[in-house]
Amino acid sequence: MDKVVSDAAAALADVPDGASLAVGGFGLCGIPSVLIEALIGQEARDLEVVSNNCGIDGWGLGRLLEAGRIRRVVASYVGENKEFARRYLEGELEVELTPQGTLAERLRAGGAGIPAFxxxxxxxxxxxxxxxxxxxxxxxxxxxxxxxxxxxxxxxxxxxxxxxxxxAIVADYGLVRAWRGDRHGNLVYRRSAQNFNPLAAMAGRITVAEVEELVEPGELDPEHVHTPGVFVHRVVPLTPEQAADKRIERTTVRPRPDTGSAQQSGGDR
Structure with a gap:
Protein backbone atom coordinates (compact mmCIF):
# COMPACT_ATOMS: atom_id res chain seq x y z
CA MET A 1 0.00 0.00 0.00
CA ASP A 2 2.99 2.34 0.33
CA LYS A 3 2.96 4.23 -2.98
CA VAL A 4 5.80 6.66 -2.24
CA VAL A 5 8.48 6.89 -4.93
CA SER A 6 11.88 8.41 -4.20
CA ASP A 7 11.67 11.23 -6.74
CA ALA A 8 9.85 12.47 -9.83
CA ALA A 9 12.37 10.98 -12.26
CA ALA A 10 11.83 7.50 -10.85
CA ALA A 11 8.06 7.96 -10.84
CA LEU A 12 8.02 8.79 -14.58
CA ALA A 13 10.83 6.57 -15.82
CA ASP A 14 8.42 4.27 -17.70
CA VAL A 15 6.58 6.97 -19.71
CA PRO A 16 7.03 5.92 -23.36
CA ASP A 17 7.09 7.95 -26.55
CA GLY A 18 3.57 8.70 -27.73
CA ALA A 19 1.99 8.48 -24.26
CA SER A 20 -1.10 10.50 -23.37
CA LEU A 21 -1.03 12.63 -20.20
CA ALA A 22 -3.90 14.17 -18.25
CA VAL A 23 -2.31 17.08 -16.39
CA GLY A 24 -3.93 18.96 -13.52
CA GLY A 25 -3.86 22.67 -12.87
CA PHE A 26 -5.39 25.85 -14.28
CA GLY A 27 -3.00 28.38 -15.73
CA LEU A 28 -0.13 27.98 -13.26
CA CYS A 29 -2.35 27.27 -10.25
CA GLY A 30 -1.94 23.73 -8.96
CA ILE A 31 0.22 22.48 -11.83
CA PRO A 32 2.54 19.49 -11.21
CA SER A 33 5.62 21.53 -12.12
CA VAL A 34 8.14 19.08 -10.63
CA LEU A 35 6.70 16.16 -12.60
CA ILE A 36 6.71 18.27 -15.77
CA GLU A 37 10.39 19.11 -15.26
CA ALA A 38 11.12 15.41 -14.72
CA LEU A 39 9.45 14.62 -18.04
CA ILE A 40 11.80 17.03 -19.78
CA GLY A 41 14.75 15.12 -18.36
CA GLN A 42 13.12 11.77 -19.15
CA GLU A 43 13.03 12.60 -22.88
CA ALA A 44 9.77 10.88 -23.90
CA ARG A 45 8.55 12.41 -27.19
CA ASP A 46 5.38 12.76 -29.30
CA LEU A 47 3.27 13.21 -26.18
CA GLU A 48 -0.44 13.99 -26.19
CA VAL A 49 -1.36 16.34 -23.34
CA VAL A 50 -4.87 16.80 -22.00
CA SER A 51 -5.01 19.85 -19.75
CA ASN A 52 -7.04 23.01 -19.30
CA ASN A 53 -4.28 24.92 -21.10
CA CYS A 54 -0.59 24.49 -21.89
CA GLY A 55 1.11 26.62 -19.25
CA ILE A 56 2.91 29.84 -20.18
CA ASP A 57 6.13 30.61 -22.01
CA GLY A 58 8.97 29.33 -19.87
CA TRP A 59 7.02 27.49 -17.17
CA GLY A 60 4.79 24.51 -16.62
CA LEU A 61 3.66 22.66 -19.74
CA GLY A 62 5.11 25.55 -21.71
CA ARG A 63 8.56 24.14 -20.89
CA LEU A 64 7.64 20.72 -22.29
CA LEU A 65 6.20 22.41 -25.38
CA GLU A 66 9.33 24.50 -25.97
CA ALA A 67 11.41 21.32 -25.74
CA GLY A 68 9.49 19.98 -28.74
CA ARG A 69 8.10 17.00 -26.86
CA ILE A 70 4.36 17.55 -27.34
CA ARG A 71 2.65 16.33 -30.50
CA ARG A 72 -0.98 17.05 -29.61
CA VAL A 73 -2.88 19.10 -27.03
CA VAL A 74 -6.49 18.78 -25.90
CA ALA A 75 -7.30 21.99 -24.02
CA SER A 76 -9.96 24.62 -23.49
CA TYR A 77 -7.90 27.66 -24.48
CA VAL A 78 -4.48 28.82 -25.62
CA GLY A 79 -4.05 31.32 -22.76
CA GLU A 80 -0.89 33.38 -22.25
CA ASN A 81 1.42 31.02 -24.14
CA LYS A 82 2.73 32.69 -27.30
CA GLU A 83 4.78 29.63 -28.26
CA PHE A 84 1.64 27.49 -28.03
CA ALA A 85 -0.17 29.85 -30.43
CA ARG A 86 2.80 29.98 -32.80
CA ARG A 87 3.25 26.21 -33.02
CA TYR A 88 -0.48 25.71 -33.55
CA LEU A 89 -0.85 28.35 -36.27
CA GLU A 90 2.34 27.24 -38.06
CA GLY A 91 1.33 23.60 -38.19
CA GLU A 92 3.83 22.23 -35.66
CA LEU A 93 1.20 21.16 -33.15
CA GLU A 94 -2.22 19.52 -33.32
CA VAL A 95 -4.74 21.20 -30.99
CA GLU A 96 -8.23 20.06 -30.08
CA LEU A 97 -9.94 23.01 -28.39
CA THR A 98 -12.83 21.86 -26.18
CA PRO A 99 -15.32 23.87 -24.08
CA GLN A 100 -13.95 24.01 -20.55
CA GLY A 101 -16.88 22.36 -18.80
CA THR A 102 -17.03 19.67 -21.46
CA LEU A 103 -13.33 18.97 -21.02
CA ALA A 104 -13.79 18.63 -17.26
CA GLU A 105 -16.69 16.21 -17.72
CA ARG A 106 -14.83 14.17 -20.34
CA LEU A 107 -12.04 13.61 -17.81
CA ARG A 108 -14.47 12.84 -14.99
CA ALA A 109 -16.41 10.42 -17.18
CA GLY A 110 -13.22 8.64 -18.15
CA GLY A 111 -12.34 8.13 -14.51
CA ALA A 112 -15.87 6.94 -13.70
CA GLY A 113 -15.95 4.37 -16.50
CA ILE A 114 -18.58 6.25 -18.52
CA PRO A 115 -17.64 6.01 -22.23
CA ALA A 116 -19.59 9.05 -23.45
CA PHE A 117 -22.32 11.53 -22.47
CA ALA A 168 -14.76 10.38 -22.31
CA ILE A 169 -11.01 10.81 -21.96
CA VAL A 170 -8.78 8.17 -20.40
CA ALA A 171 -5.05 8.99 -20.44
CA ASP A 172 -2.07 6.69 -20.05
CA TYR A 173 -0.84 8.83 -17.14
CA GLY A 174 -2.43 11.39 -14.84
CA LEU A 175 -0.07 14.01 -13.37
CA VAL A 176 -1.33 16.08 -10.42
CA ARG A 177 -0.12 18.23 -7.55
CA ALA A 178 -1.63 18.04 -4.06
CA TRP A 179 -1.20 20.14 -0.93
CA ARG A 180 -1.16 17.08 1.33
CA GLY A 181 -1.07 13.35 0.65
CA ASP A 182 -0.45 10.12 2.51
CA ARG A 183 1.45 6.98 1.62
CA HIS A 184 -1.74 5.29 0.41
CA GLY A 185 -2.27 8.01 -2.22
CA ASN A 186 -5.14 9.90 -0.58
CA LEU A 187 -4.85 13.54 -1.66
CA VAL A 188 -6.04 16.95 -0.48
CA TYR A 189 -5.81 20.04 -2.72
CA ARG A 190 -5.71 23.56 -1.31
CA ARG A 191 -8.32 26.10 -2.35
CA SER A 192 -8.30 26.94 -6.06
CA ALA A 193 -5.59 24.35 -6.75
CA GLN A 194 -8.41 21.80 -6.63
CA ASN A 195 -9.42 22.90 -10.20
CA PHE A 196 -8.58 20.13 -12.73
CA ASN A 197 -6.41 18.03 -10.42
CA PRO A 198 -9.11 15.63 -9.14
CA LEU A 199 -10.31 15.07 -12.72
CA ALA A 200 -6.82 14.41 -14.11
CA ALA A 201 -6.19 12.01 -11.23
CA MET A 202 -9.34 10.06 -12.09
CA ALA A 203 -8.62 9.91 -15.81
CA GLY A 204 -5.10 8.46 -15.65
CA ARG A 205 -4.53 4.72 -16.00
CA ILE A 206 -1.41 5.39 -13.93
CA THR A 207 -1.70 8.50 -11.76
CA VAL A 208 1.36 10.15 -10.26
CA ALA A 209 0.92 12.81 -7.57
CA GLU A 210 3.52 15.25 -6.33
CA VAL A 211 2.63 16.31 -2.78
CA GLU A 212 3.82 19.33 -0.85
CA GLU A 213 3.39 17.60 2.51
CA LEU A 214 3.53 13.82 2.97
CA VAL A 215 1.71 12.47 6.02
CA GLU A 216 1.18 9.01 7.43
CA PRO A 217 -2.00 6.99 6.76
CA GLY A 218 -4.75 8.04 9.14
CA GLU A 219 -3.55 11.63 9.51
CA LEU A 220 -5.87 12.97 6.80
CA ASP A 221 -9.47 13.55 7.80
CA PRO A 222 -11.49 11.31 5.43
CA GLU A 223 -14.06 14.09 5.15
CA HIS A 224 -11.40 16.33 3.59
CA VAL A 225 -9.92 13.92 1.04
CA HIS A 226 -10.54 15.12 -2.53
CA THR A 227 -8.92 12.22 -4.40
CA PRO A 228 -9.12 8.76 -2.77
CA GLY A 229 -5.99 6.64 -2.96
CA VAL A 230 -7.71 4.12 -5.25
CA PHE A 231 -7.06 6.55 -8.13
CA VAL A 232 -3.39 7.17 -7.29
CA HIS A 233 -0.53 4.80 -8.06
CA ARG A 234 2.63 6.79 -7.22
CA VAL A 235 3.29 9.55 -4.70
CA VAL A 236 6.29 11.88 -4.96
CA PRO A 237 7.01 13.94 -1.81
CA LEU A 238 8.42 17.37 -2.64
CA THR A 239 11.29 19.08 -0.89
CA PRO A 240 10.45 22.36 0.91
CA GLU A 241 12.15 24.25 -1.93
CA GLN A 242 10.10 22.44 -4.58
CA ALA A 243 6.87 22.97 -2.65
CA ALA A 244 7.56 26.71 -2.32
CA ASP A 245 8.36 27.22 -6.02
CA LYS A 246 4.97 28.54 -7.18
CA ARG A 247 4.75 31.16 -9.87
CA ILE A 248 2.01 33.65 -10.64
CA GLU A 249 0.73 33.76 -14.20
CA ARG A 250 -0.19 37.43 -14.08
CA THR A 251 0.57 39.89 -11.30
CA THR A 252 -1.87 42.71 -10.66
CA VAL A 253 -1.48 45.55 -8.20
CA ARG A 254 -3.88 47.92 -6.53
CA PRO A 255 -3.51 50.71 -3.97
CA ARG A 256 -4.06 49.80 -0.34
CA PRO A 257 -7.16 51.64 0.95
CA ASP A 258 -5.30 52.99 3.99
CA THR A 259 -1.88 53.92 2.61
CA GLY A 260 -2.18 54.21 -1.16
CA SER A 261 0.74 51.80 -1.58
CA ALA A 262 0.56 48.88 -4.01
CA GLN A 263 0.10 45.27 -3.11
CA GLN A 264 0.22 42.04 -5.07
CA SER A 265 -3.09 40.26 -5.48
CA GLY A 266 -3.74 36.72 -6.57
CA GLY A 267 -5.31 33.45 -5.51
CA ASP A 268 -3.73 30.86 -3.27
CA ARG A 269 -1.48 28.60 -5.26
Missing part, protein backbone atom coordinates in the same frame (compact mmCIF):
# COMPACT_ATOMS: atom_id res chain seq x y z
CA UNK A 118 -24.68 14.04 -24.05
CA UNK A 119 -24.39 17.77 -23.41
CA UNK A 120 -26.08 20.87 -24.78
CA UNK A 121 -22.76 22.75 -24.89
CA UNK A 122 -21.59 23.31 -28.46
CA UNK A 123 -24.83 22.40 -30.23
CA UNK A 124 -25.24 24.50 -33.38
CA UNK A 125 -21.52 25.34 -33.53
CA UNK A 126 -18.43 23.75 -35.06
CA UNK A 127 -17.95 21.90 -31.78
CA UNK A 128 -20.86 19.68 -32.83
CA UNK A 129 -20.94 20.22 -36.60
CA UNK A 130 -17.21 19.71 -37.15
CA UNK A 131 -14.71 21.84 -39.03
CA UNK A 132 -12.66 23.22 -36.14
CA UNK A 133 -9.00 23.40 -37.25
CA UNK A 134 -6.97 20.77 -35.40
CA UNK A 135 -3.81 21.10 -37.47
CA UNK A 136 -2.68 23.73 -39.96
CA UNK A 137 -0.20 23.33 -42.77
CA UNK A 138 2.85 25.58 -43.20
CA UNK A 139 0.84 27.65 -45.71
CA UNK A 140 -2.02 28.22 -43.27
CA UNK A 141 -4.38 25.72 -44.87
CA UNK A 142 -6.31 23.40 -42.55
CA UNK A 143 -4.86 19.90 -42.83
CA UNK A 144 -6.92 18.23 -40.08
CA UNK A 145 -10.33 19.42 -38.92
CA UNK A 146 -12.61 18.14 -36.18
CA UNK A 147 -15.21 15.59 -37.31
CA UNK A 148 -18.94 16.08 -36.90
CA UNK A 149 -20.31 14.58 -33.70
CA UNK A 150 -23.46 12.61 -33.11
CA UNK A 151 -26.43 14.66 -31.92
CA UNK A 152 -29.73 13.55 -30.47
CA UNK A 153 -32.95 15.23 -29.39
CA UNK A 154 -34.35 14.55 -25.93
CA UNK A 155 -37.53 15.67 -24.21
CA UNK A 156 -36.65 18.00 -21.33
CA UNK A 157 -38.65 20.12 -18.87
CA UNK A 158 -38.29 22.99 -21.36
CA UNK A 159 -39.39 20.87 -24.31
CA UNK A 160 -37.45 19.12 -27.08
CA UNK A 161 -33.73 19.92 -26.94
CA UNK A 162 -30.76 18.80 -29.00
CA UNK A 163 -27.61 17.46 -27.35
CA UNK A 164 -24.20 16.49 -28.69
CA UNK A 165 -22.37 13.28 -27.81
CA UNK A 166 -18.96 13.83 -26.20
CA UNK A 167 -16.57 10.95 -25.59
Missing amino acids: YTATGVGTQVADGGLPWRYGPDGAVLVASPAKETRTFATAEGEQTFVLER
